[in-house]
Amino acid sequence: MRQHHTTLHVTTHGRSLVEITRSIADWLHGTGIEAGVLTIFIRHTSASLLIQENADPDVQADLERFFARLVPDGDPLYEHRSEGPDDMPAHVRSALGQVHLAVPVLQGRMALGAWQGVYVHEHRRHGQVRQVVVQVMGE
Amino acid sequence: MRQHHTTLHVTTHGRSLVEITRSIADWLHGTGIEAGVLTIFIRHTSASLLIQENADPDVQADLERFFARLVPDGDPLYEHRSEGPDDMPAHVRSALGQVHLAVPVLQGRMALGAWQGVYVHEHRRHGQVRQVVVQVMGE
Amino acid sequence: MRQHHTTLHVTTHGRSLVEITRSIADWLHGTGIEAGVLTIFIRHTSASLLIQENADPDVQADLERFFARLVPDGDPLYEHRSEGPDDMPAHVRSALGQVHLAVPVLQGRMALGAWQGVYVHEHRRHGQVRQVVVQVMGE
Numbered sequence: 001m002r003q004h005h006t007t008l009h010v011t012t013h014g015r016s017l018v019e020i021t022r023s024i025a026d027w028l029h030g031t032g033i034e035a036g037v038l039t040i041f042i043r044h045t046s047a048s049l050l051i052q053e054n055a056d057p058d059v060q061a062d063l064e065r066f067f068a069r070l071v072p073d074g075d076p077l078y079e080h081r082s083e084g085p086d087d088m089p090a091h092v093r094s095a096l097g098q099v100h101l102a103v104p105v106l107q108g109r110m111a112l113g114a115w116q117g118v119y120v121h122e123h124r125r126h127g128q129v130r131q132v133v134v135q136v137m138g139e
Numbered sequence: 140m141r142q143h144h145t146t147l148h149v150t151t152h153g154r155s156l157v158e159i160t161r162s163i164a165d166w167l168h169g170t171g172i173e174a175g176v177l178t179i180f181i182r183h184t185s186a187s188l189l190i191q192e193n194a195d196p197d198v199q200a201d202l203e204r205f206f207a208r209l210v211p212d213g214d215p216l217y218e219h220r221s222e223g224p225d226d227m228p229a230h231v232r233s234a235l236g237q238v239h240l241a242v243p244v245l246q247g248r249m250a251l252g253a254w255q256g257v258y259v260h261e262h263r264r265h266g267q268v269r270q271v272v273v274q275v276m277g278e
Numbered sequence: 279m280r281q282h283h284t285t286l287h288v289t290t291h292g293r294s295l296v297e298i299t300r301s302i303a304d305w306l307h308g309t310g311i312e313a314g315v316l317t318i319f320i321r322h323t324s325a326s327l328l329i330q331e332n333a334d335p336d337v338q339a340d341l342e343r344f345f346a347r348l349v350p351d352g353d354p355l356y357e358h359r360s361e362g363p364d365d366m367p368a369h370v371r372s373a374l375g376q377v378h379l380a381v382p383v384l385q386g387r388m389a390l391g392a393w394q395g396v397y398v399h400e401h402r403r404h405g406q407v408r409q410v411v412v413q414v415m416g417e
Contacts, residue, residue: 003313003417005313035144036276037276041382043389043392044393045330045393051184052234053230056219061219062227066210070348071344080336080340088340091331091340092341092344095328095330096235099394101239102180102241102380106272113182113270116183116238131391137276137314176315190377191369195358195360197356198366198369201355204356205349205355205370235374237377241319243413245283245411252320252323277281
C-alpha cells in the first residue's frame with residue numbers, strides 16, 4: 001500500500017462551478033495507483049466541493065438559482081459582513097456543501113458514475129484561487 | 140494493510156430511504172477486516188447517502204416532509220426539466236446530501252452509534268436501481 | 279502503512295459549535311503519522327461535524343441564525359416529537375450537515391486552511407456528551 005498527494009490551485013470566476021475531474025484523473029493516472037481511495041479536500045470556508053451532473057449546463061445554473069433563493073446575499077439576518085454582502089452567505093453555502101470528498105479508485109480510475117463530475121463550488125461573487133489537496137492511498 | 144471492494148445494486152421504490160446497513164455489515168464481516176476505514180460511494184446525481192436514526196419510522200417521513208417543502212417538485216425556478224417535475228429537485232436534494240460516507244471499522248464492525256443506520260436516499264419519484272460502491276481498507 | 283484510532287468524548291452546551299481542532303491535532307501528533315488521511319466520525323443523529331471559519335465568532339452565531347430560520351423548533355410539519363420541539367429539527371439539521379470528515383495529513387499535520395477549524399455542531403437545545411471516533415491511516 002502506498003500514497004501520493006498533490007495540491008491543485010483552482011482559479012474560479014465568481015459564483016459558479018469549476019470542473020476539476022480531468023485534472024484529478026490525469027494526476028491519478030500518473031500515480032499508477034490501480035485500486036484504493038482518493039480524498040479531495042478544499043482548504044477554504046467560502047467555497048466547497050460538489051459531485052454533480054456534468055451533462056446539461058442548466059443543472060449548474062439551476063443549482064445557483066436555488067442557493068441564491070435559499071441563502072440570499074445581503075440578508076439582514078447576519079452580523080458578519082466584514083467582506084461584503086456575499087461574505088456570510090458564502091460561509092452558509094459552504095456549511096451546506098462538502099469540504100471533502102472520498103472516491104473509490106477501481107481499475108486505475110475514480111469510480112464515478114456516467115454523469116458525475118467533480119467541481120469546486122465558488123460561493124464568493126469574485127474569482128479566487130482555491131487550494132484543493134488531493135490524496136490517494138492504494139496499490 | 141489490505142483492501143476489498145464490492146458494488147451493491149440497491150432497488151429503490153420512489154422517494155424514500157432504503158436501509159443498506161445490514162448488506163454492508165455482512166459484506167464487511169466476510170472480508171475479515173478488523174480495523175480500518177470503510178468508504179461508501181453512490182454513483183448517481185439524483186440519489187444520495189445518509190446516516191440517520193433507524194428507530195422511529197416517523198423520522199424518515201418527517202425528513203421527506205422537510206425536503207418536499209424546501210425543494211418542491213415542479214418549481215418554476217428551474218430550467219432543467221427534461222426528465223419531469225422531480226428532475227432538478229432531485230439534483231438539488233442530492234447536492235444538499237452526501238455522495239459518499241466514510242465509517243471507521245473497529246473490532247470488525249462499522250463504528251456506528253446505537254441509533255445510526257446507513258441509507259440510500261432516493262430523490263426521484265419512481266423507483267430505480269442504484270449502484271453503491273463499498274470499499275474497505277485496513278487489516 | 280499503519281493506523282491508529284481514538285474516541286473523543288465531547289461535552290456540548292446546547293445548540294452551538296464546540297471546537298475540537300486542538301484535541302485532534304494533539305492526538306495526531308502523538309501517533310507520529312507524517313502523511314496519510316484522518317477520518318472523523320460522530321456516532322449520533324442529532325449532532326454533526328463541521329469545518330468552518332475559526333476567526334470571527336459572529337460566523338458561528340450567524341450560522342445558528344440561518345439554521346434557526348430554515349429548521350425552526352416546534353414546526354407543526356413533523357410527527358416525530360418524542361423528545362420535544364427540538365427533536366426532529368435536530369435530525370434535519372444533522373441530515374444537512376456531515377456525519378464524517380476526512381482530512382489529509384501532510385508533514386504530520388491536518389492539511390487545514392489558515393481559517394479552518396473542526397467543530398462538533400450540537401443540534402439539541404440541551405448539552406450532551408458526544409462520541410467522536412478519530413482514525414488515522416498513513417506512515
